Amino acid sequence: MAFSGYRQVDLLAANRSLGLLISEKGKTRFTGTLAGAEKTVPSLSQDKKKNYILVPGEDGGFLTKLGIASENGVIHDKKQAKYRQINKFLEQIEAVSDRLPKSGVIRICDLCCGKSYLTFAVYWYFTYRLGRMTEMYGVDLKKDVIDYCSALAEKLGWDGMRFETGDVSRFSPPKKPHLVISLHACDVATDYVLAGAVRSGAEIILCTPCCQHELNSQLNCPELAFITEHSMLKQKLAAAATDALRAKMLEIYGYRVTVCELIDPEETPKNLLIRAVKSHGKWDGSSYGWTSGGEQELCEEYKAACRLLGVTPTLSKLLMI
Ligand SMILES: C[S@@+](CC[C@H](N)C(=O)[O-])C[C@H]1O[C@@H](n2cnc3c(N)ncnc32)[C@H](O)[C@@H]1O
Missing domain, CATH: 3.40.50.150 (Vaccinia Virus protein VP39)
Structure with missing residues (x-):
């Protein structure tokens, strides 16, 4: 990887950070917590399972037949809003x-x-x-x-x-x-x-x-x-x-x-x-x-x-x- 023109690079992940410093003379030094840092990983709320009343797989198949879910029971992206609306109702x-x-x-x-x-x-x-x-x-x-x-x-x-x-x-x-x-x-x-x-x-x-x-x-x-x-x-x-x-x-x-x-x-x-x-x-x-x-x-x-x-x-x- 070429870092031409850059003097500092910071890489940030959920529970790690790593820095690379390049001096004027071209010497490199790593900083940060490459290994072992224990921080709380923030929850990725979009992945959180919601407690919906109606879930694919328990619906008798109508969600698929009406085009809300796929054959494998995954709610289609375009039907997410409708699915949420039905559940709220x-x-x-x-x-x-x-x-x-x-x-x-x-x-x-x-x-x-x-x-x-x-x-x-x-x-x-x-x-x-x-x-x-x-x-x-x-x-x-x-x-x-x-x-x-x-x-x-x-x-x-x-x-x-x-x-x-x-x-x-x-x-x-x-x-x-x-x-x-x-x-x-x-x-x-x-x-x-x-x-x-x-x-x-x-x-x-x-x-x-x-x-x-x-x-x-x-x-x-x-x-x-x-x-x-x-x-x-x-x-x-x-x-x-x-x-x-x-x-x-x-x-x-x-x-x-x-x-x-x-x-x-x-x-x-x-x-x-x-x-x-x-x-x-x-x-x-x-x-x-x-x-x-x-x-x-x-x-x-x-x-x-x-x-x-x-x-x-x-x-x-x-x-x-
Ligand atoms: C926006 S859609 C909503 C359909 C459905 N309730 C839903 O939320 O997916 C409105 C529906 O009302 C129906 N509609 C409008 N006026 C009506 C009337 N006077 N008698 C029967 N249906 C009517 C339309 O044919 C249409 O299907």
Whole structure:
């Protein structure tokens, strides 16, 4: 190796360092800890095994069939984000699963399921991880994707899965679902999902919205002009207002609602999760009315917020507030 022109070379490794000094007369001297230095080796966190709920090899093969993992069970680089997203969603389900019936069939709808990575993962979780009888409905507009998912469920022998091509605005589950999930239903499709879930009396709704554009064109609030005059900030305000009003609407209908992050915002900006758990003893799902105090107040708050912002969200039309 030629070091022409250099007077000092330093080699650094995790637990070793070695220096080479070259004097003006060309004499060389080694420095550092070539042998025996005991230092703590820093952990290489990327190599650390994460405690995911769903791991390849235990998934019945669906991760490979859906193109998330290779035949040897290695998650493809391009699917790492999706894999993490599914696992985070499963963690959210695990966190609320004590609110689901302790025995009997668990009925779940995944609305706007797309290629159904999440649908299969959630079915796997209840059926194989928790050992529960599970009925899962996946609904999406795309017939080719739904046909593919139906064929895959059949191939896997996962006979509690049903897929339906259709518009979620018209979907009505055959029986009351215990859990309605939806990941990244576009814009107002999320409102149709939420309205359908409320009408069907779902116990738990877990919904990660996507592209909340609707209110951006409606916002008309002179008091907030200092925000809305900047189009980027207006978009963020519209998105936040959309989801805040959705959360309030679910509260009106008797759900306890938490809005939280699904995954690290550095992975995707579409990382907000609306988690709604039916609070028993209030609205019973049989009509659009409510039975006790509190809901009326929430309703007034909702209407006042809409008036302030100058908006009429799709969800308020669907749930008639
Ligand atoms: C961004 S993709 C998300 C798919 C899947 N949930 C996921 O996270 O991988 C949105 C999906 O919503 C579906 N979609 C949008 N509007 C819909 C509607 N009104 N009824 C049914 N599906 C709809 C689209 O066909 C698309 O597959």
